[in-house]
Amino acid sequence: MLNDISLLIGNTFMYSAPLIFGALGGVISERSGVVNLGIEGMMTVGAFVGAAVGFFSGNAWVGFLVAGLAGGLFALLHAVAAVTFKADQTISGIALNLIGPGLALFLCRLCFSGATMSQPVPHKLPKILGGAQSNIVAQNFNFDITVILAFLVMMAMWFILYRTKWGLRIRSVGEHPAAADTLGINVNRTRYTCVLVSGILAGFGGAAMTLAVIQQFTPTAISGQGFIALAAVIFGKWTPQGAYAACLLFGFAQALSVFPSLAHSAIPSEVLAMLPYILTIVVLILFVGRSVAPKEDGIPYEKGVR
Amino acid sequence: MEKTAKILKKPITSTIIAIVCGFAVAAIVLAVAGYNPGSAFGALFSGIFSRPKYISNVIIKATPITLTALSVAFAYKVGLFNIGAEGQYIVGAVAANIVGYLCNFPPVIEIPLVILAGMVAGALWGGIVGLLKAKFGIHEVLTSIMLNWIAFYFSNLVVNSAAFHQPNSTAAYPVNASSYTMLLPNWKTSDAGMAAMSGTKWLREVMLKTDVNFGFLIAIAAAVFIWMLLYRSRKGYELRAVGLNHDAAEFAGIPVNKNIVITMLIAGALAGLAAALAITGTNPHRISTLSAFENNGFNGLSVAFIAGSSPIGCIFAGLLFGGLLYGGQSIQANIGAPSEIINIMIGTIVFFVALTAVVPKLAVRLEKRGMRNAK
Incomplete structure (x- = not known):
């Protein structure tokens, strides 16, 4: 019994960690008023760069950091389109979702002699209790370090958004950029910074997949997690803590669908796999209801236009 | 001047610019990766147009x-x-x-x-x-x-x-x-x-x-x-x-x-x-x-x-x-060359479609300047 529960909890956190990074990236970007549909693309770039750098350098931490950097650089494209060119952010986000996986697979074939999979990294990111544990419960609670990092990032983002002047500025830029502008807040710079951070976090999320959950980059390493993260942003009503909880729910439902005593039951595996998504819709109808985006989310700011 | 502005205002102009940009970026990526963009695009176009069955398959795919x-x-x-x-x-x-x-x-x-x-x-x-x-x-x-x-x-x-x-x-x-x-x-x-x-x-x-x-x-x-x-x-x-x-x-x-x-x-x-x-x-x-x-x-x-x-x-x-x-x-x-270059190209085209929405706005500005100069 205790083993089962601990397994469920362990898997929940394992599955949700990459999602949490992606979702927090979405929160920070959308809070500043830039819709970010490109999380999937940014996560894929991070997943590839993390695995590739982790493999060639032999150090997973270097891979993780460079993945964040790559995600951030990639997100700059979105910032240029959304902020400088005042482009339709939906379209530019979708574009990143095409370019990101395309670029990742293109580079993967160049780096790994034509294969769409990278070589496995020599060492994964560490676990919190170190190596293998003899006790099953301890083994299940031996989280990846990324689980802890994801929690810390959520706390930090909550603190910054709601307890510091920078957070107030970010939120005001997302709600009413013109008012923020008259108070001397640089709207464009704030949005650039937030999109950049969003990309860095999404990059981390991708790397959390390929350096902690699995050990290499594959074409399906990131397949829809970015969109689930996007859903979690809306589900969590654009708050870090809400998005975090939504990601845990997805992670839990996914853990449930691979839970041994359920997986060996008469229920078809496809029905179990559907579970997280059905559960989400039910929760939405029963408890969450209308979600309201930051007021100026997705609308380019034009100085002097009312 | 007015004529240019008129052409630039048409939505199709922005789209064509975006498509050209998509090809240009793909060419750069191919060149950096050590492939000849010319022969890559040659292969692309002959893969679309060179035989009747290719054209038919394109329509089926579309x-x-x-x-x-x-x-x-x-x-x-x-x-x-x-x-x-x-x-x-x-x-x-x-x-x-x-x-x-x-x-x-x-x-x-x-x-x-x-x-x-x-x-x-x-x-x-x-x-x-x-x-x-x-x-x-x-x-x-x-x-x-x-x-x-x-x-x-x-x-x-x-x-x-x-x-x-x-x-x-x-x-x-x-x-x-x-x-x-x-x-x-x-x-x-x-x-x-x-x-x-x-x-x-x-x-x-x-x-x-x-x-x-x-x-x-x-x-x-x-x-x-x-x-x-x-x-x-x-x-x-x-x-x-x-x-x-x-x-x-x-x-x-x-x-x-x-x-x-x-x-x-x-x-x-x-x-x-x-x-x-x-x-x-x-x-x-x-x-x-x-x-x-x-x-x-x-x-x-x-x-x-x-x-x-x-x-x-x-x-x-x-x-x-x-x-x-x-x-x-x-x-x-x-x-x-990896076929994913096509995804990069399509993505770039979509990206530039977002960017070139700015073109008609520039055209309006161009037009206004033209009118001021005419006075």
């Missing part, structure tokens, strides 16, 4: 994405982002496959029945999204993403079920031949057909080596229908009003929620139509186990945006996209 693009573009005009076209396509394919396999009527009844099944399933899937938005205010992107995955696993559930799974395969039983929508499917392989076509080589190649079918004609008809609905009907006026400003539409007495549900029903039906035509019109005429999304709906998003959400534009953007997807395969086959 059919479903033109229709899913139409679905996305239509919803976008009403202010809804239909990221769920993927799921609507999948359930449409499942329904068309099931009905086409279980029923076996003469083609006059069978074909409309199978296509209707696909459309109804797609409409249902889209309708759920519309209903949840109208009734509970749940964001359409959120429900769409969930329903995409539910459709994905539902399709696999059907494929693997005892009733529909064809033994020793990873697929369901195909639909009956009476639901085929290829051009003269029986005649073309008969002796009479062979004899009639023996004189014209290109016709033989197209008819026998590709699944040339009616799908693209139906896609064109659907595009014209959606254009008429949006711009030549009272309903279309209502729908566009909802898309432009919810509150103003509500205030003017237009039932916003009802129109949201109607829009999602139609959008879903279009995606389901895309799937049904793919099942009836192309080999293997059945659904297979999905290991990842096949992107028929997601590609529709890109096509719709390249088309600037114009229903008629979707036809041309669909052909462009189909051409790049199909011709792109020859890049890897002929010069060894």
Whole structure:
């Protein structure tokens, strides 16, 4: 019994960690008023760069950091389109979702002699209790370090958004950029910074997949997690803590669908796999209801236009 | 000056600039990676145009994405982002496959029945999204993403079920031949057909080596229908009003929620139509186990945006996209460059479509300057 529960909890956190990074990236970007549909693309770039750098350098931490950097650089494209060119952010986000996986697979074939999979990294990111544990419960609670990092990032983002002047500025830029502008807040710079951070976090999320959950980059390493993260942003009503909880729910439902005593039951595996998504819709109808985006989310700011 | 401004203001100009930029970026990426962009593009274009059967395959490839693009573009005009076209396509394919396999009527009844099944399933899937938005205010992107995955696993559930799974395969039983929508499917392989076509080589190649079918004609008809609905009907006026400003539409007495549900029903039906035509019109005429999304709906998003959400534009953007997807395969086959270059190129085109929306605005500025100078 205790083993089962601990397994469920362990898997929940394992599955949700990459999602949490992606979702927090979405929160920070959308809070500043830039819709970010490109999380999937940014996560894929991070997943590839993390695995590739982790493999060639032999150090997973270097891979993780460079993945964040790559995600951030990639997100700059979105910032240029959304902020400088005042482009339709939906379209530019979708574009990143095409370019990101395309670029990742293109580079993967160049780096790994034509294969769409990278070589496995020599060492994964560490676990919190170190190596293998003899006790099953301890083994299940031996989280990846990324689980802890994801929690810390959520706390930090909550603190910054709601307890510091920078957070107030970010939120005001997302709600009413013109008012923020008259108070001397640089709207464009704030949005650039937030999109950049969003990309860095999404990059981390991708790397959390390929350096902690699995050990290499594959074409399906990131397949829809970015969109689930996007859903979690809306589900969590654009708050870090809400998005975090939504990601845990997805992670839990996914853990449930691979839970041994359920997986060996008469229920078809496809029905179990559907579970997280059905559960989400039910929760939405029963408890969450209308979600309201930051007021100026997705609308380019034009100085002097009312 | 005025003439330049006029040309720049046309939406098609921005699109062409975006396409040129897409090719330019792809050329740079290829060159940096050590491939000759010239021979890569040569391979691409000969992979599209050099043989009649290639052109036919491009059109076949363009059919479903033109229709899913139409679905996305239509919803976008009403202010809804239909990221769920993927799921609507999948359930449409499942329904068309099931009905086409279980029923076996003469083609006059069978074909409309199978296509209707696909459309109804797609409409249902889209309708759920519309209903949840109208009734509970749940964001359409959120429900769409969930329903995409539910459709994905539902399709696999059907494929693997005892009733529909064809033994020793990873697929369901195909639909009956009476639901085929290829051009003269029986005649073309008969002796009479062979004899009639023996004189014209290109016709033989197209008819026998590709699944040339009616799908693209139906896609064109659907595009014209959606254009008429949006711009030549009272309903279309209502729908566009909802898309432009919810509150103003509500205030003017237009039932916003009802129109949201109607829009999602139609959008879903279009995606389901895309799937049904793919099942009836192309080999293997059945659904297979999905290991990842096949992107028929997601590609529709890109096509719709390249088309600037114009229903008629979707036809041309669909052909462009189909051409790049199909011709792109020859890049890897002929010069060894990873075929993912096509995804980078398409992505770049979409990216520049977003950027070049600025061009008409610049044109207006240019025009104003011209007028000031004239004074």
